[in-house]
Amino acid sequence: MAKLPRYGEPDGDAERRRYAGIVAQAFAGDVDAFTGWINSAGPDVRLLRDGDVQAGLVFYRMGQFFGGRSVPTWGVAGVGVKPELRSQGMARELMSALLQENFELGAPLSTLYPAAPKLYRNLGWEFAGSRCAYAARLSELPHGDGSLQVRPLDDSAQELLSELYRRRHAVENGCLDRIDRIWERVKRAPRETPLCAYVVERNGVPEGYTLYIQKREPGAGFRYDMHARDLVCLTRDAARELLGFFARNRSVANHLYFYAAPQDPLLIELQLNQEVRVHERQDWMLRIVRVPDALQQRGYSAHVKTEAQVTIDDPALPDNSGDWTLQLSDGRMQVERGGRGGPRLHVRGLAALYSGSLAPAQLRHAGLLTGTEQHDAALQAMFAGTTPWMPDFF
Ligand SMILES: CC(C)(COP(=O)(O)OP(=O)(O)OC[C@H]1O[C@@H](n2cnc3c(N)ncnc32)[C@H](O)[C@@H]1OP(=O)(O)O)[C@@H](O)C(=O)NCCC(=O)NCCS
Structure with missing residues (x-):
């Protein structure tokens, strides 16, 4: 053989x-x-x-x-x-x-x-974003005014969940474009704490959903905590309605745990009433594997028209190394070989810049960007955006 x-x-x-x-x-x-x-x-x-x-x-x-x-x-x-x-x-x-x-x-x-x-x-690879779980006390959650309705969902609702997830997360740097295997992870729950699924609607039109489990900590008596796998709110009203929905469990449950962006609109709502603490934070790493493809397939602001040159250092994948010219207009990036005179950018620094995690000035302090500062403002404008995160672990 x-x-x-x-x-x-x-x-x-x-x-x-x-x-x-x-x-x-x-x-x-x-x-x-x-x-x-x-x-x-x-x-x-x-x-x-x-x-x-x-x-x-x-x-x-x-x-x-x-x-x-x-x-x-x-x-x-x-x-x-x-x-x-x-x-x-x-x-x-x-x-x-x-x-x-x-x-x-x-x-x-x-x-x-x-x-x-x-x-x-x-x-x-370099650190390029986070996954933060927050904890909020159910007794201090805000309430909706009842203009939206909360309705349970069954297993046939995947298409609706995917659509709402995408509408909320496609605008956030770093969030996964989930495949079935990731959705299965999100929905997997132990038999003793089955997954609960609810959508929040205005006159039958969905504005958010939540998927959560209820978990009792050993020694906590009959009280438990609510752990949202997804808490997706497209509007402020949807956020208040779903938070109020969780609050109505406060006679028997203590906390709501949920994943959210470091500057999530949900936090603004919650911080009106309470200090919301980070319960757990994990950071993920990103690797720019093919420099031109990665840069050209990303989205950019259609209102930024600029050009920058960089010399990439990529010891592990030397085909990425060398001089590159980046031209951005109409929301599309063109990447071509050549263009001397730019700063040196380590491929790890490119990962952090690409995700929106570090700006050029911060990359310089980390030693990942060196040489002329002439292109820093252009690089900053190209990659400016929301703080990178994701609600998923894999
Ligand atoms: C982490 C693990 C995969 C490393 O495997 P390994 O064959 O011993 O690693 P290598 O010998 O190739 O070392 C590669 C680098 O990783 C670092 N590294 C290795 N083991 C490490 C450990 N346990 N903790 C932190 N860093 C470690 C080393 O410092 C080394 O870098 P260096 O050469 O600059 O010193 C192995 O210890 C393992 O299976 N651990 C349990 C599972 C785990 O942690 N997996 C990683 C999940 S992301």
């Missing part, structure tokens, strides 16, 4: 199961649950092997909204190396091989949540 290549897709169920064993041990989880997760990824699983499976990962082919347009990205998850083989460069080898494949055949971006940021930074 021919020897399998060092890097590649699992060869059948046995290799999938062996990788499931590695991730289950790495993340202290259940092998059967991880096997199901790996199988749901179909062909989007990659392993390193030398006879036996040594390391692996899963990826999601999805989109991420930047400047109002969905840009394809490979979202990487489940990176794991056998415990006895760690600190020998195996994760670096696996991620380098994936990056090369991503560059040659895949999406212009790659996105991930890092447990070991140095591993990814070394290869060109």
